[in-house]
Amino acid sequence: MKDIGKIVHLFVSQIGEKQRVEKKQLTLDEKGITEDKFYNKNIQRSILITATSSYDLALEKNISMPFGTLGENMLIDYNPYHLPSGTKLHIGDDVILEISQYCTMCEHLSDVDKRLPTLLKNDRGIFAKVIQDGSIKEGDKIYM
Numbered sequence: 001m002k003d004i005g006k007i008v009h010l011f012v013s014q015i016g017e018k019q020r021v022e023k024k025q026l027t028l029d030e031k032g033i034t035e036d037k038f039y040n041k042n043i044q045r046s047i048l049i050t051a052t053s054s055y056d057l058a059l060e061k062n063i064s065m066p067f068g069t070l071g072e073n074m075l076i077d078y079n080p081y082h083l084p085s086g087t088k089l090h091i092g093d094d095v096i097l098e099i100s101q102y103c104t105m106c107e108h109l110s111d112v113d114k115r116l117p118t119l120l121k122n123d124r125g126i127f128a129k130v131i132q133d134g135s136i137k138e139g140d141k142i143y144m
Helices: 052-060 108-109
Strands: 004-012 022-024 025-029 049-050 072-078 088-091 095-103 125-133 134-137 141-143
Touching: 004 025, 004 134, 049 052, 095 134
Parallel strands: 049 072
Antiparallel strands: 004 022, 004 072, 004 141, 025 134, 049 125, 088 095, 088 141, 095 125
């Protein structure tokens, strides 16, 4: 397997919170992220992975926003947007994720900046489902 990057930040959505809550570690199983409010809602969209390059692209247009704004669960330092559905990502010691679909742009991001939906149309993130459960943490390496 080839080392392609690492996890920079982890986030969950919690009931009653408008913004993502940052976590140092997440527990995953076949239904998604166990502590996320979307757990067991849509297995194909269990985890949203976003690259730091998405934030860099926004910053190039003077759109500054904190990590987590794009709705990601995993922020990584590798751009996976070119990878096809079915690609498996091995994370840390145990977890295997499979890319399931590309993320469509949510119009609520225009509340952050009206240019975001157009700017990040193909660069917001990808969804993955859990193939092998376990825990992931910030700094974990990602392999293909």
